[in-house]
Amino acid sequence: xxxxxxxxxxxYAYIQTKRLKVLHHFFxxxxxxxxDPRFKSAIYDMELIKIFSLxxxxxxxxxxxxxxxxxxxxxxxxLDEFYLGTKYLIIEVEDxxxxxxxxxxxxxxxxxxxxxxxxxxxxYLAKLFLKPMRDSILLLDRFIKDTTHxxxxxxxxxxxxxxxxxxxxxxxxNKTKLSRINIAAKxxxxxxxxxxxxxxxxxxxxxxxVIDIRELIYDRAEYFSILxxxxxxxxxxxxxxxxxxxxxxxxxxxIDNLISNAIKYNKRHGTVxxxxxxxxxxxxxxxxxxxxxxxxxxxxxxxxxxxxEGGFGVGLSIVKKIVDEYHMSIEVKSKEGKGTRMVLKW
Amino acid sequence: MVKTIxxxxxxxxxxxxxxxxxxxYERHCVECHKELPTSLQxxxxxxxxxxxxxxxxxxxxxxxxxxxxxxxxxxxxLFIDNYGIKKKTRLSDRQIDEAxxxxxxxxxxxxxxx
Numbered sequence: 496x497x498x499x500x501x502x503x504x505x506x507y508a509y510i511q512t513k514r515l516k517v518l519h520h521f522f523x524x525x526x527x528x529x530x531d532p533r534f535k536s537a538i539y540d541m542e543l544i545k546i547f548s549l550x551x552x553x554x555x556x557x558x559x560x561x562x563x564x565x566x567x568x569x570x571x572x573x574l575d576e577f578y579l580g581t582k583y584l585i586i587e588v589e590d591x592x593x594x595x596x597x598x599x600x601x602x603x604x605x606x607x608x609x610x611x612x613x614x615x616x617x618x619y620l621a622k623l624f625l626k627p628m629r630d631s632i633l634l635l636d637r638f639i640k641d642t643t644h645x646x647x648x649x650x651x652x653x654x655x656x657x658x659x660x661x662x663x664x665x666x667x668x669n670k671t672k673l674s675r676i677n678i679a680a681k682x683x684x685x686x687x688x689x690x691x692x693x694x695x696x697x698x699x700x701x702x703x704x705v706i707d708i709r710e711l712i713y714d715r716a717e718y719f720s721i722l723x724x725x726x727x728x729x730x731x732x733x734x735x736x737x738x739x740x741x742x743x744x745x746x747x748x749x750i751d752n753l754i755s756n757a758i759k760y761n762k763r764h765g766t767v768x769x770x771x772x773x774x775x776x777x778x779x780x781x782x783x784x785x786x787x788x789x790x791x792x793x794x795x796x797x798x799x800x801x802x803x804e805g806g807f808g809v810g811l812s813i814v815k816k817i818v819d820e821y822h823m824s825i826e827v828k829s830k831e832g833k834g835t836r837m838v839l840k841w
Numbered sequence: 842m843v844k845t846i847x848x849x850x851x852x853x854x855x856x857x858x859x860x861x862x863x864x865x866y867e868r869h870c871v872e873c874h875k876e877l878p879t880s881l882q883x884x885x886x887x888x889x890x891x892x893x894x895x896x897x898x899x900x901x902x903x904x905x906x907x908x909x910x911x912x913x914x915x916x917x918x919l920f921i922d923n924y925g926i927k928k929k930t931r932l933s934d935r936q937i938d939e940a941x942x943x944x945x946x947x948x949x950x951x952x953x954x955x
Contacts, residue, residue: 519886519889519890520886522882522886522950523882523948523953526953526954526955527954527955528954528955540893540894540895540951541893541894541897542893542894542895542896542897544894544895544951545951546950546951546954547951547954576890577889577890577891577892577893578890579889579950579954580889580893580894580898580950580951581893582893582894
C-alpha cells in the first residue's frame, strides 16, 4: 500500500540525510553526490534552486509530501539542518503498481466481510422489527383456522335446510325472510370456503380435469343469483364454449370470488357482466370501482378498500395465488364510480 | 570599427567590475581570515548549514558583518572564546555586497557536486 511505500521512502530519506551530513562536513575534499541503487534523489535549497539531482521527473511538487507522476513515487522531505544548503530532499522510486493491487485486494476482502456482516446484522434487525407484525399475522391465521373448523357443520345445516324448504306453501312475508337467510348463509359460505381453502386446502394435491367453463359459470351465477337479486342486479352473460384443464375446487374459488366481488361492490340496479371466450374470461360490474393507486395492491392479503362490505380481504389474494400457480394472467381495469373489469387469460 | 570599440569597452568594464568585487573580498576578508585556524570554506559551510539558500546566507552574513554579536554568530563558543568577535565592518553596503557575491561564487556547492 502507499503507506508502506511512504515508510520505505522515509527510511531512504533518513539514510540519504545521513550521507548528506557526512558530505557536508567533508565538502569540498569530497564532491561525489551519494548514490543508492534502491532510489534516486535530488536536493533543492530553500529558494527552490536545484543543488543536485539524479531523479527523472524534475517537476517537483514542493507543496506535497508524497506524490506519483509518470510511474514514479516521490517523497519530499524537508530538512531541519541545511546540509550542503539543502532544504528539500526528494526521493524517487519506481512505482510498480503492486500496492494498488494490494489496496484492491484489501478493499474487496474487508469490504466483502463488512458487507456480509452488515447484511446479516440487517437481516437480524429486520426480523426483530418484523416479529410483532409476523406474530399478529400468525395469530390471525390461527384464529381463522380454528374458527372455520367450527363453522362448517352449522353452515351446511342452514344451507341444506333452506334448499329443502317448500316455499310454495309459504306466505310471502316468510319467503322474503327465508331469502334473506339464504343470502346471509351463502355470503358466509363463500367466506368460509375462502378461509378453509387458505388455511387447510391449498396444500392439498391438485386433481386437474378438463372443465366446461360455461357450465361452471352458469352453476355459480345461479348460486349467487339470490345475492344479485337482493341488490336488484341483472346478469349480462355472453358465454362461448370454452374448456380448461384445472383443479375444479381451485377454479371454482376463482369464479366465486370474482362473481361475488362483482355483486358485493356493485350499485343497486347495476349489472354484472360475464364474457367468456376461448382463453379469456372477463367479469365486470357497474359498481363503485377503485382509484388507480389502489389497483397494484388489490391482490394483497388482508387488503380491503371498502369497509362497508364484510370480509377478510383474502378473496383476491386466493385468486392471484391460483392464477399464478396455473400460469394464467389476471388484469384489473377499474374506474372510480364506473366499475371494475377483471380479465383472466390462459 | 565602432562595434569593435564598443565591445572592447564593455568587456573591459565587465572585467574591471569583476576584478573590483574580487578585490574587495581579497583585501577586506581574506587578509584577516588568514590569521584564523578555520578556513573561509568551513565558515561558509557553517553559514550554509544555518541559513540554507544564497539570499539567506548573504543576508545573514551581511547582518553579522554590520552588527557582530556572539549570540548570532554561527561559530562555536570555543572559537569565539579564543578569537573573539570581529569588529564592526567599515565597508559600504555596496562593498559588502560585492565581497559576499565573490565569497558565494567561490565556495557555493551548486555546480560543484558530481
